[in-house]
Amino acid sequence: MTADPSHGYVPHIDGLRAIAVLAVILFHLDPAWLPGGFTGVDVFFVISGFVVSASVHRLPPLPLRPSLQRFYSRRLRRIAPALVACLLVSGVASVLLIPQSWLSEASDMTGLMAFVGVSNWVLVGVGSDYFAPRAEFNPFTHTWSLGVEEQFYLLFPLLFLAWSRGGRGRLLSLGLFALASMLSIGHAVYAGSHPEQAVRAFYATTTRFWQLGAGVLLFQGLHLRQHDAGSVPAPGRARVAWSLLAVAALVALGWTLWSARAGHSPWPDGLWAVLASAGLLLALHFHPRALVGRLLSSPPLRRIGLLSYSLYLWHWPVFVLMRWTVGLDTPGQRVFATLLVAVLAWASWRWVERPFRGPLAQRLGAPRWVLVGVATLALAGGLQALLYWQSPHLSLSTVSRHPLDWYPDGESVAADYPGCTLQVGKERFEGGRARTFSRGDCVRPVPAGMPRNVFVAGDSHAMAYNELLRRLALETGATVWQYGRGGCPQLGLQEWRWAAPDCQAYDAAVRADIARRAAPGDVVLLVSLRVPRLSDQFILFDAREQRDSEHSEQGYAGRAAEAERAIADWRPLADAGVRVVLEAPKPVLPAPPYRCSDRFNAANAVCRNGLQVQRAWMEDYRAPALVALQQVASGLPGAVIWDPLPILCDADACRAQRDGRPLFFDGDHLSGYGNRLLLPSLQATLATRPR
Known part of the structure; x- marks a missing residue:
């Protein structure tokens, strides 16, 4: 039998989600471990387009207004509860622990706009390069991808409506998605060929639509071909061919996760992640019991896949908050961070995500869910804004x-x-x-x-x-x-x-x-x-090398x-x-004082060189x-x-503070x-x- 998500749960899709989220987490722990791991988000986009199409396809058609209400109520129940919980907790932690600075100047607005699904455009507006160090200190940077999905969902039901009507409407819907995806690819190609457009190219919905559209088009193509969604594929050679395609797609995905280049996403490097993901979904649709399908359907990967949304939500703020405080540099710190992410993700899935998916949550009705969801997002955003406003009174940071x-x-x-x-x-x-x-x-x-x-x-x-x-x-x-x-x-x-x-x-x-x-x-x-810096806001420099270069003949x-x-x-x-x-x-210091003046951050690796330099050394340096x-x-x-x-x-040293004041x-x-x-x-x- 085929593996059709419009007929029920398909385990290998959760396995693919697991690979995607693990790739992203590994990349965010240390890019050297999996240099192309950021393309795990591209994989998520393809899966989202495929699965949301299947979920709408299996529902009976409704008139436009009830159809939109049903769609948005389902999306709100799927996305909003865990997102609101993560944003509020991260907001409280950032108010307590993160002072305002160049590294954090976009954080508050990114967090606020994440409640309404436009944080990606905030990052475009401030020019926050995803691959630059500053992005690693914003606890809400990762919400850019949720913004892309949420904006995609504004258009999806309108473009998919004709599909739900059947007949020629399905060809019309497929054509609309194909046209929109082609236009999106055109924008991605244009932006990718202009270096000054790199930030916009990475975050913009218009350069990413085609990745979600690829999932939609794959689903639609499969179901136009198969009038009977439960038909049995041809035996023998066909199964071998699908198995080989699945293996090739998995190898291609692994190659992409390793070799994709920063600054070349979503075009051209994101193309290979999309093709590999689509290839896996296509092959395993017809032959889910292939070796790759069994691997992706294994219990460990399925469990990780079930938690993938919460893992994605929680891993980034945990990593960022550790960078701001104790650090995220040693093996022990990274193990602790990973365990904390796992605990928070499981708690979020068990106590926040699941209750809003069951029968009890559905009793409220679609129109009311839309109202409740929008009101909750507005109230939560208002509470977050109030937290930011009161941060000088709530913060634990001396800054x-x-x-x-x-x-x-x-x-x-x-x-x-x-x-x-x-x-x-x-x-x-x-x-x-x-x-x-x-x-x-x-x-x-x-x-x-x-x-x-x-x-x-x-x-x-x-x-x-x-x-x-x-x-x-x-x-x-x-x-x-x-x-x-x-x-x-x-x-x-x-x-x-x-x-x-x-x-x-x-x-x-x-x-x-x-x-x-x-x-x-x-x-x-x-x-x-x-004179050359001895420390930047996120990195330290070798003082001896800097001093020697200043005294060089070339200097x-x-x-x-x-x-x-x-x-x-x-x-x-x-x-x-x-x-x-x-x-x-003026004197330059071997560590940034605003990051090293509290108990919870004084042991951070960026503070290891201390907050003073001998005056005689400084005089010689300059x-x-x-x-x-x-x-x-x-x-x-x-x-x-x-x-x-x-x-x-002072007479003996240049210090970061005097009489307790910076x-x-x-x-x-x-x-x-x-x-x-x-x-x-x-x-x-x-x-x-x-x-």
């Missing part, structure tokens, strides 16, 4: 509990300057927009000797001086212009290591805008990271050449009476950069160097408290006139 000290966003400025108002604006220029800070009504006197305008230009470090610059405007009455773009330093002294061609036009536009606005007596402050030559270019770029402004202030390299800065200062009339290091470092947010950007400490020094530098 979230003391935001004014940690975040340099200037939230403390207004309270510290009663009787004064700060005017914040944005001014367009060819490279984008510059932010401006200026004093409005204020009872404080304007100190003598301060410039009328201070232009601050650089990379993300210029943006991390946000609080410092707001306070500077209120303290001095100067208008502060802030130009900043991550990775575009103006004068970073690291061009000999890597080129930043995308920054050249931006940097030139910044210089042109400052030249247009600046007047004699104004100041330009050049700010950037000018000295590269910095000298960059210094000469900087002199040429800024000399016209300096000759016109605009004073250039060069920020000396000495080559200071030589280059002195070269620039000597070549620009009136230029001076402003050095934050003596304020940020000086740095991550391994090189300052905290809000660090911003406030530097204000008097910068103000004194700006007021000092060169001889």
Whole structure:
């Protein structure tokens, strides 16, 4: 007999689900274990299209409205209960344990939009590459695939309606799905051929529809061929052929799970996962007792397949939360994480999924289930939003509990300057927009000797001086212009290591805008990271290698050449009476403080190098950069160097904290408290006139 899911349970489909979910889990534990494991999601899409077609096919046809109500009530009961439970629990855990940062900036919105099935478009909007480290720190990244499925289900019943009517309607439905799938493949091919479209290509429903459509078309093709769905296939050679196809498809699937390439999904590498999955379903439809069918129908794989939805839901937030806290690096941590996922998945399946599939759950009726489901999703999303809003009061993280000290966003400025108002604006220029800070009504006197305008230009470090610059405007009455773009330093002294061609036009536009606005007596402050990091937010670097490279002959030559270019770029402004202030390299730390300052994360592998560096070592580390800065200062009339290091470092060491308050947010950007400490020094530098 054939294995027809429209006539009942087909065990080998759960076995295929098991392979897909295990591949995804292995990839997320360590991509080196199964480099193409992410294509397990492609397998899920094919299965979903196949199975949902079968489930609708076996139901009696209804008019449009009752048909839609029945379909959406079934989908809601299948998807929503476990999803809501996972999102709420993950939301609570993330509020307790994860502070706001660059690594987590998209997490809250992704979690909220997962309740309404559009989290994939949130990830497209923020440019969160699935294969980049930042995605590994968002506990809701994995909901992108659920968003694709849920959006597919909005269209599915409309395209499948004619099929349910029978006759020529089945050909019409097949044609509609074929057309939609062809258009989707076209978009996938287009996006896959444009590297700048890689994030959209991976997450977009329009580039993924064809994978679910492949499952639908397979089901429809089989049932158009077989008027009697229970017919017996030809014996002998036909069974051998189906067995060989099943083996070939399984081998092809294994090859895809190993060899699929990051950045080439869903086209072209996702094609092989789809073809292999469809081949398995096709072969085992006609010969379910083939060796591959018996393997996929084995009890262990069937049990994993039954849990596959819950396993997929729970494995990702568990892995992410461990990365944020104790870590997910050692064999023991990975074993613990896997066991925890198994327990949570079983509990979710037993106590959340199953009750909504039984006869008791069906008594409510389809229209009421749709209303209840939508209302539940809305209420759960509202509760999640409330959790995020209250996170400073609920969090266990010192970062979230003391935001004014940690975040340099200037939230403390207004309270510290009663009787004064700060005017914040944005001014367009060819490279984008510059932010401006200026004093409005204020009872404080304007100190003598301060410039009328201070232009601050650089990379993300210029943006991390946000609080410092707001306070500077209120303290001095100067208008502060802030130009900043991550990775575009103006004068970073690291061009000999890597080129930043995308920054050249931006940097030139910044210089042109400052030249247009600046007047004699104004100041330009050049700010950037000018020594290599010892730690990033998710990775550590070898301090000895970094130090040796800074002291290499290549390094000295590269910095000298960059210094000469900087002199040429800024000399016209300096000759016109605009004073250039060069920020000396600030300390860099061997670990990111915001990830290492709580009991639950202090032992994380990213914290193993500690949160301080010896001052003598730091002075030696930055000495080559200071030589280059002195070269620039000597070549620009009136230029001076402003050095934050003596304020940020103690006599013996440069530490992440002082008196229990953070000086740095991550391994090189300052905290809000660090911003406030530097204000008097910068103000004194700006007021000092060169001889």
